[in-house]
Amino acid sequence: MSPKQGTKQGRTSERREALVQIAAELFADQGYRATTVRHIGDAAGVLSGSLYHHFDSKETILDELLSSYLGDLLDTYRAVVADGTTPTRALGELVRVSFRSMSEHRAAITVLQNERGYLRGLPRFDYLTEVEAEVRRIWITVLRDGVAAGEFRADLDPLVTYRFLRDSVWVAVRWFRRDGSLSADQLAEHYLSLIFDGLTQRV
Amino acid sequence: MSPKQGTKQGRTSERREALVQIAAELFADQGYRATTVRHIGDAAGVLSGSLYHHFDSKETILDELLSSYLGDLLDTYRAVVADGTTPTRALGELVRVSFRSMSEHRAAITVLQNERGYLRGLPRFDYLTEVEAEVRRIWITVLRDGVAAGEFRADLDPLVTYRFLRDSVWVAVRWFRRDGSLSADQLAEHYLSLIFDGLTQRV
DNA sequence: TTCCTACCCAAGCGCTAGCTTGGTAGCGTA
DNA sequence: TACGCTACCAAGCTAGCGCTTGGGTAGGAA
Numbered sequence: 176m177s178p179k180q181g182t183k184q185g186r187t188s189e190r191r192e193a194l195v196q197i198a199a200e201l202f203a204d205q206g207y208r209a210t211t212v213r214h215i216g217d218a219a220g221v222l223s224g225s226l227y228h229h230f231d232s233k234e235t236i237l238d239e240l241l242s243s244y245l246g247d248l249l250d251t252y253r254a255v256v257a258d259g260t261t262p263t264r265a266l267g268e269l270v271r272v273s274f275r276s277m278s279e280h281r282a283a284i285t286v287l288q289n290e291r292g293y294l295r296g297l298p299r300f301d302y303l304t305e306v307e308a309e310v311r312r313i314w315i316t317v318l319r320d321g322v323a324a325g326e327f328r329a330d331l332d333p334l335v336t337y338r339f340l341r342d343s344v345w346v347a348v349r350w351f352r353r354d355g356s357l358s359a360d361q362l363a364e365h366y367l368s369l370i371f372d373g374l375t376q377r378v
Numbered sequence: 379m380s381p382k383q384g385t386k387q388g389r390t391s392e393r394r395e396a397l398v399q400i401a402a403e404l405f406a407d408q409g410y411r412a413t414t415v416r417h418i419g420d421a422a423g424v425l426s427g428s429l430y431h432h433f434d435s436k437e438t439i440l441d442e443l444l445s446s447y448l449g450d451l452l453d454t455y456r457a458v459v460a461d462g463t464t465p466t467r468a469l470g471e472l473v474r475v476s477f478r479s480m481s482e483h484r485a486a487i488t489v490l491q492n493e494r495g496y497l498r499g500l501p502r503f504d505y506l507t508e509v510e511a512e513v514r515r516i517w518i519t520v521l522r523d524g525v526a527a528g529e530f531r532a533d534l535d536p537l538v539t540y541r542f543l544r545d546s547v548w549v550a551v552r553w554f555r556r557d558g559s560l561s562a563d564q565l566a567e568h569y570l571s572l573i574f575d576g577l578t579q580r581v
Numbered sequence: 582t583t584c585c586t587a588c589c590c591a592a593g594c595g596c597t598a599g600c601t602t603g604g605t606a607g608c609g610t611a
Numbered sequence: 612t613a614c615g616c617t618a619c620c621a622a623g624c625t626a627g628c629g630c631t632t633g634g635g636t637a638g639g640a641a
Contacts (some may be wrong), residue, residue, distance in 0.1 A: 424589065
């Protein structure tokens with residue numbers, strides 16, 4: 176998935192990973208393009224030029240951040256649907272693990288959301304489209320299975336419903352705080368209650 | 379709301395408005411900061427320096443785009459809740475007019491979403507926070523009224539529910555296309571059906 | 582004819598971006 | 612003692628940024 180490794184810069188090291196995390200926070204808070212290599216250097220306590228001992232470009236730092244996060248996310252999603260439970264339970268788990276990943280990978284997710292349009296123009300990040308396609312496949316399969324099993328309403332368009340769910344969940348990263356009043360799991364339950372049962376009061 | 383007018387550049391003109399729209403499309407597609415004044419000039423068929431006959435800065439173009447859109451939106455929202463209908467109908471209308479504004483003001487909304495974090499640091503755009511506060515007040519009032527009237531569930535946190543609705547609706551601007559298979563109104567109905575009744579099949 | 586206004590060009594200024602280059606301090610290995 | 616490797620500094624390159632300045636032109640009013 177990730178770009179060619181094998182150069183002296185291709186292998187991972189502790190320092191390298193730490194630098195990626197430092198850069199990730201800046202990317203998330205100020206935007207990727209608005210974050211300069213001098214900012215990253217300052218935050219890491221080195222001169223900007225020294226970053227190029229570890230990475231061959233600023234883009235490489237971003238790539239490393241995104242590809243490693245997305246690799247994890249896909250693994251988690253695949254595990255959820257491989258379980259073979261009911262669609263309702265599977266959908267619940269997809270929402271829960273998504274919210275959990277939000278508290279662990281806030282920076283990566285934020286960057287992904289904010290810079291998606293920009294990255295679409297870079298061939299290096301073509302793999303983002305592939306990952307999105309698999310994620311969509313997983314969610315929509317669960318939705319279709321739920322309709323087939325009579326658990327979900329049959330009058331809803333699966334694609335529109337998927338987009339609704341995806342957007343609702345992931346955009347929460349904009350305001351979700353780890354130290355906020357609601358934990359990721361509590362938030363997931365709140366969202367699930369809305370998603371499954373709606374806003375209307377039942378009599 | 380908007381900055382001081384009255385200079386020779388303060389008044390509106392056809393050319394001025396056309397330039398704002400040209401810039402708006404570029405801002406939306408490439409990001410505000412990634413769009414250079416030379417890009418805008420090229421798209422408008424003039425040299426970049428000529429833009430400064432109409433605007434005193436690139437920031438002014440953005441300000442004009444956002445403030446005029448938000449003025450319209452607030453007027454529309456105020457009219458919806460001033461009607462004095464039921465909370466269910468009011469919420470439905472809020473969602474509908476939001477989706478409608480999406481097809482008319484795609485560029486402004488997209489920019490607002492993508493650059494919100496950046497604009498937070500600019501005093502010139504402090505009014506965005508005020509507008510957001512009023513919008514939130516309007517939505518949450520409808521939600522609370524709905525609970526009080528027994529139309530909406532009482533076990534949901536209004537603030538979390540507001541964020542859920544706001545995010546779900548507005549993020550759709552990322553993929554909504556005017557010429558797509560679904561109109562803004564059709565999309566609104568689909569979303570409302572999900573929001574009110576949820577995903578679960580009722581027996 | 583003269584003047585004003587709106588609109589635009591041509592050229593370039595000061596600045597900052599990502600990145601490069603040559604060199605060096607510290608440490609483990611033989 | 613010498614070597615090689617990792618991590619870094621110091622200095623500066625080129626490209627492109629937002630914006631300025633001075634000037635030119637077309638069209639209408641006086």
